[in-house]
Amino acid sequence: MDLGDRYLNVFFAYRGAAIDDARLTSGKQLEDSLTRALGVTLRAVSARAVQRVERDPDRGRAAAARLKELGAKRILIKAAEQGYITQLACKMRECFCPEELGGACHFEPVTAGLSDWMPTLEHFPKPKREGGKEAVDNAILAHRLCNRIDYSITVGRSYASDLKRIRKAREDAIRRNNEGPDALTRI
Numbered sequence: 001m002d003l004g005d006r007y008l009n010v011f012f013a014y015r016g017a018a019i020d021d022a023r024l025t026s027g028k029q030l031e032d033s034l035t036r037a038l039g040v041t042l043r044a045v046s047a048r049a050v051q052r053v054e055r056d057p058d059r060g061r062a063a064a065a066r067l068k069e070l071g072a073k074r075i076l077i078k079a080a081e082q083g084y085i086t087q088l089a090c091k092m093r094e095c096f097c098p099e100e101l102g103g104a105c106h107f108e109p110v111t112a113g114l115s116d117w118m119p120t121l122e123h124f125p126k127p128k129r130e131g132g133k134e135a136v137d138n139a140i141l142a143h144r145l146c147n148r149i150d151y152s153i154t155v156g157r158s159y160a161s162d163l164k165r166i167r168k169a170r171e172d173a174i175r176r177n178n179e180g181p182d183a184l185t186r187i
């Protein structure tokens with residue numbers, strides 16, 4: 001296991017614990033301390049992980065069909081058709097979608113209401129603010145909310161209200177899961 005894999009394993013293990021304890025705000029501190037300890041940034045590790053993934057047009061076509069159903073942006077569908085996006089999953093360095101809701105693979109359709117969990121485009125590996133273009137090889141799939149939080153972290157903007165939305169989404173999902181699909185007919 002190389003340094004990057006170790007970094008990601010530790011990061012995601014701790015992040016899971018932080019979510020359970022509702023200590024999500026520690027994500028950035030965790031990233032900083034890991035970067036100091038291992039001498040590599042999360043973004044660099046993620047970029048390497050993305051580059052390791054081979055293009056896979058077969059899996060991409062299936063992802064493209066799902067993205068089309070959801071009403072995703074044309075560039076995302078195109079990136080999937082060409083095998084750059086091979087999975088309907090949020091690939092931000094940190095996905096905040098609660099496991100109880102379906103986690104990184106849970107996506108909601110693009111509507112006027114702009115769901116937190118609708119598919120959006122993240123310019124990656126070259127960010128938009130660094131001149132990254134909207135292109136099939138600079139496109140990763142991201143939840144709208146995860147994308148926004150990542151941006152907030154990058155520019156040092158508060159995202160406490162977004163964390164509150166995530167906690168509420170998690171609580172709602174737990175409630176729905178407990179009620180089950182027969183809940184209405186049992187009343």
Ligand SMILES: [Zn+2]
Binds near residue numbers: 090091094095097
């Ligand atoms: Zn996400």
